[in-house]
Amino acid sequence: MRRSNLPWRLIISIALVVVSLVVIFPVRQKIRLGLDLQGGSHILLECVDTPEAPVDSDAVNRVVEIIRNRVDQLGVAEPVIARQGERRVLVQLPGVTDPQRAVEVIGRTALLEFKDEEGNTLLTGAHLKNAQVQYDRFGRPVVSIAFDEEGAKLFAQATTTNVGKPIGIYLDGNLISNPVVQEPIMGGEAQITGRFSLEEAQNLAILLRAGALPVKVDVIENRSVEPSLGQDSIIYGLRAAVVGALLVVAFMIFYYGWLGVLADLALASFTVFFLALFISLRATLTLPGIAGFIVTVGMAVDANVLIFERIKEEYRTGKTWRASIEAGFNKAFRTILDSNITTLIAAAMMFYLGSGPVRGLGVTLTLGILCSMFTGIWVTRALVDFFAERIRFKA
């Protein structure tokens, strides 16, 4: 069989590298960062039964809707609000800087009640049309509310029968204000003055506008990272990645000489292919994901180590250089395949484990292994074939 004169393997490899470079630049804009790197909150809510409000499927759907309204008012870009299973609701808020406030706004039932002295409920927040923060004449923030038509009627009736007596305003069963009615209020508008800070008043207004949750929800998981901490993680991760890769590059040259240089070129193409695939699949990079990538850099050259050691061995048995290369690649192939498949099995289990960061590790490991098999075997072969005829190697 005659070998064609064109180094077609090398040409394809270079073409793939060029295409990948187009895909990945500019990296910063194209790569999706997980909440642990860009900062943000991951909040898992569970709807729980209470004697007054047992949970049903419809209620959970309404909870999702109301929380979406609340999140919209917080002004978060690209939030995720999704029902999970029967009773859980997942809320992801990228870039949130004040996670405690987010939890406060999302997890509150926000049932507003007006009660008379005897504790009878006169009307509830269900009759609200609007709620806004205003300032009273002392410059203190208050929440002014406007009732809908029916609410206005109920409120007029309530204030008429309770002149001279207090009407308690309760939020989720806690008294927040207990004003005494001076005269009947017919216009359907009122103010809640509760010695709020501005932020508390704003939160309350958001909650009242979005409406009360139909059932009680518990925050069963909250993982939040401040954006600056995420930024730190990226810097540390990149630093480790660069130094780790340089160590590997140096080791390969030190130990395998010219072959090592070729392996390093293959490693560079590995990085490019990995990123291109990662971005094309719209995968999310997490901190354990970065760690996974760093580990796969080490694993990526394993294939080359296996092949090169094999080539050396074959050469020692007296074969020609070219025959040794041929045999080295062929015989090492199965070993490389076997050892990578077991790592893929482990990576698959990380997908199963689910939670964002660990799943991110599963993603980078899987993609890393697939790319490394390609570059370790195919690209390295292209390079070795091309240069073997031009440079005299010493085994």
Next chain:
Amino acid sequence: MELIKNPNFNFVGNRRIAYAISIVIIAVGLISLLVQGLNYGVDFVGGTLLQFRFNREVEVEEVREALEGLNLAKSTVQRFSPQEVIIRSPKLSQEEQDQVEKTLGEAFGEVTLVRVEDVGPAVGADLRRMAIVAVLVALLGILLYVSIRFEFRPGVTSIIALVHDALVTLGMLSLLQREFSAPVLAAILTILGYSINDSIVVMDRVRENLRSRKKGEGFGELVNRSINETLSRTINTVLTTILPVLALLILGGEMLRDFSLTLLIGLIAGTYSSIFIVSSLWVEWEEKKPLRR
């Protein structure tokens, strides 16, 4: 260049020494696991972790004192960086968390809550259950693959070696009381998948050498020859993986420290077992109940 020229160590012959070393290390680890157990993070047992950043350097003692008035008897305070501390506690309610933040603000001026991990007991229990399933399925998958591709016996001995690696790693984590979190579990899974690679390399060579067996060579000798022939591959593949893991451990920041330490311990244990344990056990088995002459 060569690290070791034509190595010819008697791994199989000295296997009892290797077993003894492994047994001692595992025993120490097991005792630690029984006595002090693993230091489970909030991922697994539920609880609240709060990380605060101050605008000056703070000592753990100061923070502890500031929090004295609050009812946080079961919490621990740990330094994360000169200006950051982590407070771990059984689950705190939203109000209690706000209280901690307010108290620290009063004591130290401006503080920023930079990380919250607040996990309910149900979520922790879910992860514990999934962790066990994940590890078992991974082991089973690997056993299945290895015994389809190879033979049953080396398949079993390599699974024993994997259990060895996992036990050594868990024991060390317990001994050092490092936090056992979801990423650490993922590191252990990575080790399970990766450290069998070196065993596969050796077994591949054994199989190849069986086909061109020298006259009069016993199975033990053949296996020993195979280990020696693949020694520089085994060492080099591990070195190229350990180098980046070391970079991660030293430069990767506090968030990844436990993860990379777990990987490092696991990689070392895995290399040790694939050189000294896997094939020796196979030889042991063949000598007791020979399948081949």
